[in-house]
Amino acid sequence: MLIVPKKLLITVEGRGIHFIASSKSKSCRQRRADIMVNELLGIQYNIAKANVTDRKVQNLASYINVNSLKAIHKTMDKNKAVGIDKVTKEEYEQNLEENLENLVKRMKSGSYRPNPIRRVYIPKETKGKMRPLGISSYEDKLVENAIAQILEQIYEPKFYNESFGFRPNRNCHQAVREIIEMVQYRKTNYVVEADIRGFFDNVDHEWLMKMLRHDIADRRFLEIVEKLLKAGIMENGKYLNSERGTPQGNGASPILANIYLHYVLDNWFDVIVKRQCKGECYLIRYCDDFVCCFQNGYEARVFREKLEERFAKYGLELAEEKTKILEFGRFAKQNRERRGEGKPDTFDFLGFTFYCGMDGKKQFFRCRVKTSKKKLRSKIKAMKEWIMNHRTLPLEWIFKIINAKLRGHYQYYGVTDNTREVKVFLCITKNLLFKWLNRRSQKQSYTWETFNNGLLKTFPLLEPRIKVSLFYR
Numbered sequence: 440m441l442i443v444p445k446k447l448l449i450t451v452e453g454r455g456i457h458f459i460a461s462s463k464s465k466s467c468r469q470r471r472a473d474i475m476v477n478e479l480l481g482i483q484y485n486i487a488k489a490n491v492t493d494r495k496v497q498n499l500a501s502y503i504n505v506n507s508l509k510a511i512h513k514t515m516d517k518n519k520a521v522g523i524d525k526v527t528k529e530e531y532e533q534n535l536e537e538n539l540e541n542l543v544k545r546m547k548s549g550s551y552r553p554n555p556i557r558r559v560y561i562p563k564e565t566k567g568k569m570r571p572l573g574i575s576s577y578e579d580k581l582v583e584n585a586i587a588q589i590l591e592q593i594y595e596p597k598f599y600n601e602s603f604g605f606r607p608n609r610n611c612h613q614a615v616r617e618i619i620e621m622v623q624y625r626k627t628n629y630v631v632e633a634d635i636r637g638f639f640d641n642v643d644h645e646w647l648m649k650m651l652r653h654d655i656a657d658r659r660f661l662e663i664v665e666k667l668l669k670a671g672i673m674e675n676g677k678y679l680n681s682e683r684g685t686p687q688g689n690g691a692s693p694i695l696a697n698i699y700l701h702y703v704l705d706n707w708f709d710v711i712v713k714r715q716c717k718g719e720c721y722l723i724r725y726c727d728d729f730v731c732c733f734q735n736g737y738e739a740r741v742f743r744e745k746l747e748e749r750f751a752k753y754g755l756e757l758a759e760e761k762t763k764i765l766e767f768g769r770f771a772k773q774n775r776e777r778r779g780e781g782k783p784d785t786f787d788f789l790g791f792t793f794y795c796g797m798d799g800k801k802q803f804f805r806c807r808v809k810t811s812k813k814k815l816r817s818k819i820k821a822m823k824e825w826i827m828n829h830r831t832l833p834l835e836w837i838f839k840i841i842n843a844k845l846r847g848h849y850q851y852y853g854v855t856d857n858t859r860e861v862k863v864f865l866c867i868t869k870n871l872l873f874k875w876l877n878r879r880s881q882k883q884s885y886t887w888e889t890f891n892n893g894l895l896k897t898f899p900l901l902e903p904r905i906k907v908s909l910f911y912r
Contacts, residue, residue, distance in 0.1 A: 486593055495656035496593055500663065503546060503585045505539045511584045512539075515577075522576030523557045523673050531577050542578055546663060553579045555671035555678060556686050571640065573686025579667065583690030586664060590694045593654060598697065599705045604726030605693035611789045612854065612907045614725045615808060618732075618793065619909055622806040626719045627732040627768045629739040632786040633746065634761035638727035639692065640684040642699050643754035644668050647685075650702045667691065683754065696726060703753045704729065712742060730788055739764050769804040771795055790814040790851070808909065810852050810860040818848065818864065823871050830875045837876075838898035841868065845901045853906040861903040869900065 486496055512535065517528040531538055545551040554576040560569040575583060591607070598606065603614040621627050635641075648665055655661060672679040672686070685692040708722045708731075718734030720742070733739035743764055747757055763786075766775065771783040772795055785794040791814075796807040810818075822844065829837065845865065853861055873890050885894060 495652075495654055497656045499589055499655065499657040500546065500660040502589060503543070503582065503660075503663070505536070505543055507585055507588075508539050508542065508581050509535070511581050511588075515580065515584075519580075520557075520559075520574045522574050522579065523554055524576045524578075526577045528577060538578070539581075542581070546582075546659075549659070549662065551582075551663065551666065553582070553667050553670040555673045556681070556689070558672050558674040558679075558686070571686070572688040573672070573692075574688055575670075575690070579670070580690055582663065583667060586660075586667070587691045587694045589660075590691070590698065594694065594698055594701070597654075598701055599709060601708075601722045602697060602701065602705055602724050604724065604728075605697060611725060611851070612909070614723055615789060615791055615854070616909045617723050618730055618788065619806045619808070621721045621723065621732045622768055622793070623804065625721065625732070626734040627721070628766065628770060629733045629736050630765045630767040630786060631731040631733065631739050631743055631746075632761070632763055632765060632788070633729055633731070634758040635727045635750070636756045636758040638755065639687050639696065641754055641756070642685050642696065643683060646703075646753050647695065647699055650698055653702075664691070693726070699753075700724065700727065703749065703755070707749060712745075716742075725789055728788060730786070736764075736766070767793075767795065769795075787811045787813065791854075791857075796856075805856075807856045808854065809857050810864070815860065815864065819867055819871075822868055826871050826875045830879055834876075834894070834898060837872075838900070841872070842901050849901065849904055850906050853904055855905060855907070855909040858903065858905065865900065865903055869895075 512528070512532070515528055519528075521527055542551070556573040556575050559572050559574060561572060562568070563570045595606065601617075603609045603611070603617070622630070644665070647668070648661065651661060651664065667689075668685065669681055671681050685695045705722065705724065708720075713720055716733070716735070716738045718738060719732075720734065720738065721732040723730050723732075731739070731742065733742065743762070750757060763784075765784045765786055767783055767786070775781065775783060783795045785792050787793075790811055791808040792811045793806060793808055796805045797803065798805050822841075825844070826837075826841070829840075845868065848864060849861060852864075873885065873887070876890075876894075877884050
């Protein structure tokens with residue numbers, strides 16, 4: 440995300456974009472920011488021109504130049520894993536100007552060939568399953584991030600409000616808040632909980648390029664994007680063709696995934712599904728995770744069938760075991776009791792479990808959330824492994840790092856209605872500390888009394904706090 444300096448005035452009028460910069464002397468950092476602002480303004484000018492003339496955006500490849508790549512290089516994390524060429528940020532920086540000029544020259548001539556992506560696997564929260572990640576070479580990372588910045592400028596105004604993932608000024612809590620609002624204050628009686636099987640591995644390149652060509656006319660820019668998609672994969676020393684997918688870890692994957700689902704799901708839902716439904720219906724999506732709310736049950740069932748057909752057309756598949764229709768909302772409990780059925784089912788989204796509840800006085804319906812059991816188990820497991828493996832560190836360092844982990848947990852899960860689950864996590868963390876700190880030596884170091892009234896008084900743990908209100912924007 441590019442930040443425009445405060446002393447820069449930008450106006451869009453008709454076909455052009457005008458800006459006035461401060462004439463005062465600037466620092467090196469400020470000059471770099473101004474360079475990026477100028478690049479940004481150029482992209483925005485082309486977008487504005489295309490919108491006015493009802494044409495596709497042109498002249499984008501020229502903004503992947505030495506100046507823009509140099510600015511991206513400054514923001515790159517030097518501790519990130521390296522690609523198959525083993526080149527680090529420090530090594531690339533030793534001859535930065537020449538390397539970037541050579542890279543830009545190759546892109547202009549069409550001889551640029553990205554290196555295959557190095558594939559690694561990390562464990563998923565589901566036991567025994569692994570998640571594939573793609574690690575690009577450093578030079579390719581620069582190009583990916585440049586492409587992501589350009590595409591963001593083009594597509595951010597086009598994306599629907601129902602999309603929250605990997606977008607500026609949007610986050611998971613906003614998506615959770617939106618679902619609560621749809622259920623609690625709108626006419627929601629049914630929820631379609633859907634899951635796309637291996638989305639990032641199954642994005643169809645041909646369809647994705649068609650979508651990009653729908654809005655972009657710069658052939659050279661599109662060729663660079665396609666080359667990155669077709670770069671191939673190196674796994675255990677073997678080269679694999681990348682006929683499908685946008686690897687997770689790729690700098691451009693989030694925006695490309697959003698573009699793909701914008702046309703496959705969001706636009707289709709807004710233009711077709713909403714118009715065909717007699718009752719109200721809503722979509723809330725965070726990248727490849729989404730939930731749909733319906734007023735009428737038969738319309739939810741029709742949507743479920745049409746969704747499968749829609750995804751099949753674009754090379755995607757619903758995970759049958761994770762896709763279901765739930766009776767959910769203010770009338771779900773009464774309707775199920777009348778039919779002799781149990782409590783309304785729950786569903787998980789973004790690490791939270793949504794369930795039907797009541798307010799504190801048990802007078803009004805409330806859509807409540809709590810930490811999902813799956814996420815809580817994985818967080819506890821990760822905390823246990825860390826304490827177990829680092830119990831020999833100095834106590835000061837142990838508690839400092841534990842508090843940092845607790846702070847991160849509270850910032851995400853410390854939301855309205857979730858106080859109990861957050862306190863449970865703190866309680867289990869205390870038990871784990873007591874257990875493993877007593878194993879620093881062969882004899883027991885602490886009793887419960889000395890642990891609580893001695894050690895935790897010296898090194899107090901952060902107490903849970905509600906960080907995010909889900910009922911106020």
